[in-house]
Amino acid sequence: MSNSRLTSQTPLKSYRRALLVGASSGIGAALAHQLAEKGYQVALLGRRLEMLEAICAEINQKHGQGQAIAFAHDVEDTEQVPALFGQIVKQLGGLDTIIYNAGILLPVTVTEFDTEKDLQMTQINYLGALAWLNPAAAYFQTLKTGQIVGIGSVAGDRGRVGAPAYNASKAALHTYLEALRNRLTRRGVHVLTVKPGFVATAMIKDSPRTLMVISPEAAAAGIYRAMQSHQQTVYVPFQWALLMQVIRHIPSFIFRRLSF
Amino acid sequence: MNPQSLPFERLKTLENFGHSLQAQSYLYRPTNVEQMNEVFKQAKQSGLTVALRGAGRSYNDAALNGGGIVMDIQDMNRIVEWNPETGLITCEPGVTLQKLWQHILPDGWWPPVVSGTMTTTLGGCLGMNIHGKNNFKMGTIGEQVVEFKALLPTGAEITCSPKLNGDLFHAMISGMGMLGVFTAITLQMKRVYSGMLNVHAWNVPNLESHIQALTENAPNNNYTVGWLDSTASGAGMGRGQLHTANYLPEGEDPNPKKTLQVAYQTLPATMFGVFPKSIIHYFMAPFMINPGVWLINTAKYIAGMREGHHPQSHAAFHFLLDYVPNWELAYGRSGLIQYQSFIPKETVREAWREILTLTQKRGLPSYLGVTKRHRPDKFLLSHAVDGFSLALDFKVTQGNRARLSALLQELDQIVLEAGGRFYFAKNSETSPETAKRYLGEETIERFKALKKRTDPNGLLESDLYRRVFGS
Incomplete structure (x- = not known):
């Protein structure tokens, strides 16, 4: 973890600054590139420092030195967050956007109940988000500006036989983000809930059934568009909005009999 | 060590004078020396740096410290x-x-x-x-x-x-x-023996006469300043208007008691006796495009063809920038930047011609040009030369940032070639290389050595300092 500061902005070279939790691969890595492309300076967090540093090196080579910086962090280590948040704001020279993208899916069979797996998913997908978005919300509400983005999932819209704790962790994140939005919109802060469908990342490589799979780059582009247009909730790709509208309205007596 | 974080209630978004930069900082406003010292202690404990800020009138990042502490000294005003x-x-x-x-x-x-x-x-x-x-x-x-x-x-x-x-x-x-x-x-x-100055204003038709007028008048008048029409090209390039002002000798003001009163100096609250000045910047805004500025400059030049002598109060003569409150808002959402260069008298003709030609050629003429005569001084980070300064205001827009940035880099080269210098309260794009070239490595080393002595922990840092000297 370097202690160096990113390049300060000038009137003619102004930057927005984003903190990206969960950036070493998949959607996070693609978002890092997307944001750098659009003139953001980015602080990238994840467990795998080598991968983060490779992404930073690529960004700094392409967009000039001092545009990206990496921090090794395990979101299960919530005690570390307040100090690290302060440190990152210092090194970025401020903060305009925070994106919580950390998430895991630990597969369980339809008859399996594994508390350890479920607690871990809850910890990473939801409790880590609380730890990071709370200080960001407090920071932004004082400044009356800023943007909070949470990467949820279409899986958070219903509880299904295949992934109870994963569904619940994402649903909890969605509800938390909704509450943040209701608190912070009046204070000039934009809160975006992103619900991606299937994205071609390591997370779904073992999934037996997938549909409408898109690349992480396509997902990142969709997320960036929603950030710019200040949407509240966005399905990525948008077709999922229609599909989930149907799924959310399937009555329970049918849903109980479904196998997915 | 786990640095202690500062309360978010302190956070504030601060701007530069031209409204072209914003920075988020922890703001402290001490009212005495002990509280100032307390801010330094807080900075050390929290692992943050401190930038000092007065009225925030620098056109650049001098009083900004993104992500750090800003110590605003405005409440120590006795x-x-x-x-x-x-x-x-x-x-x-x-x-x-x-x-x-x-x-x-x-x-x-x-x-x-x-x-x-x-x-x-x-x-x-x-x-x-x-x-x-x-x-x-x-x-x-x-x-x-x-x-x-x-x-x-x-x-x-x-x-x-x-x-x-x-x-x-x-x-x-x-x-x-x-x-x-x-x-x-x-x-x-x-x-001073009067609240008034004798002001003399007249036009100068081209660059040669502009420089000559500044050269001849600066030693012989108390104040000398030029306005330069940076939209004029060809034979009229460098044309403008000169103002000189002189104190009244003792006994010349029949009623000094009256003119020395603050009320007598106050800038009028309305323009043409009708419009409150606080709204004038809205009327200026539509003219802040290339043709509009050409029109204003030309009209100003034509209006100035009648040479004038008139008495003016000290405040009215000096504080032109305060005449229209929030004038800088007329430049729109992205604000303005100022580019001021100080060029030795030996090279100024060629350099000014190159600067004006280049800004016009790039389609980015300055909207306001101000000229002055200077002399060197003994201060370490000096901007002064035995020569002249030219301050140019540029409007920043969403679309012109990259072009303007490239233009300023080119202008820097012209100024450096001419042996010129820059001023840390104004230019916002000066690179470390440029700073090194005009100040000299030795000067920078001397400054850094002094800083090591007075600030061994490197607590004082602004966005400006990091930009030009590196952190």
Whole structure:
């Protein structure tokens, strides 16, 4: 973890600054590139420092030195967050956007109940988000500006036989983000809930059934568009909005009999 | 060590003067020296840096510190001592030029060096070592300082004068607030016998006559300043208007008691007697495009063809920038930047011609050009040369940033080739390489060595300092 500061902005070279939790691969890595492309300076967090540093090196080579910086962090280590948040704001020279993208899916069979797996998913997908978005919300509400983005999932819209704790962790994140939005919109802060469908990342490589799979780059582009247009909730790709509208309205007596 | 984080309630988004930059910082407004020292201690505990801020009138990032602490000294604004017999005044650093002149003018004194706006604080004025329209005659504000006291980030308090701690005296004045914070400043004021100045205004038709007029008039008048129509090209390139102003000798003002009153100096509240000045910037905004500015400049030049002599109050003559409140908002959402260069008299003709030609060729003419005559000074980070300055205002838009940035890099090269210098309160895009070239590596090393002495933990840092000197 370097202690160096990113390049300060000038009137003619102004930057927005984003903190990206969960950036070493998949959607996070693609978002890092997307944001750098659009003139953001980015602080990238994840467990795998080598991968983060490779992404930073690529960004700094392409967009000039001092545009990206990496921090090794395990979101299960919530005690570390307040100090690290302060440190990152210092090194970025401020903060305009925070994106919580950390998430895991630990597969369980339809008859399996594994508390350890479920607690871990809850910890990473939801409790880590609380730890990071709370200080960001407090920071932004004082400044009356800023943007909070949470990467949820279409899986958070219903509880299904295949992934109870994963569904619940994402649903909890969605509800938390909704509450943040209701608190912070009046204070000039934009809160975006992103619900991606299937994205071609390591997370779904073992999934037996997938549909409408898109690349992480396509997902990142969709997320960036929603950030710019200040949407509240966005399905990525948008077709999922229609599909989930149907799924959310399937009555329970049918849903109980479904196998997915 | 786990740094202790500062309360978010302190967070504030601060801007530069031109509204072209924003930075989020933890803002502290101490009211005495102990509280100033407390800020340094907090900074050390939290692992953050501190930038000093006065009225925030720098056009660049001098008073900004993104992600760090900003110590705003505006609440330390007491006039500690004023002696109307000797003209010596001691002020806290947050005293503005406005408060200063309004305090002393009724006694028949005026600050010998003032900037184009009176809202600046003395702390900021010394940090940047400002100059006025009389730089050639009176030097910078630093040359009017008899003594100052300062608090160093180490907690030590020091007193400096040209003789006592002379090296720090000449480095802290001009030192961008990077060595320590002024706590009391003693200045010598200038005796005046009237609240009025005799102002003479006339047109100069081209670059040659413009430079010649500045050269001839600066030594012979109390104040000399030029306005340059930067939209004029060809034979009229460099045309503009010169203003000189002189104090009235003792006895010439029939009623000095009246003209020395603050009320007599006050800028009018309405323009043409009708429009409140607070709304004028809205009417200016539509003209802030290339053809509109050409129109205004041309009209101003034609209007100036009638040579004029007129009396004008000190405040009205000096504080043009305060004449239209929030004039800088007329430049729109992305604000403005100012590019000021100081060029030796030997190379100025060619350099100014190149600068004006290039701005016009790139389709980015400056919207306001101001010229002055200068002399060198002894301060460490000096912007002065035996020559001339040209200050150019540019409107920033969403679309022109990259082109403007490229243009300024080209202008930097012209200025450096001509042996010129820059000014840390103005230019926002000066690169470390450019700073090194005009200041010289030795000067920068000397400054850094002094900083190591006064601020061994490197607590004082602004966005400007990091940009030009590296952190």
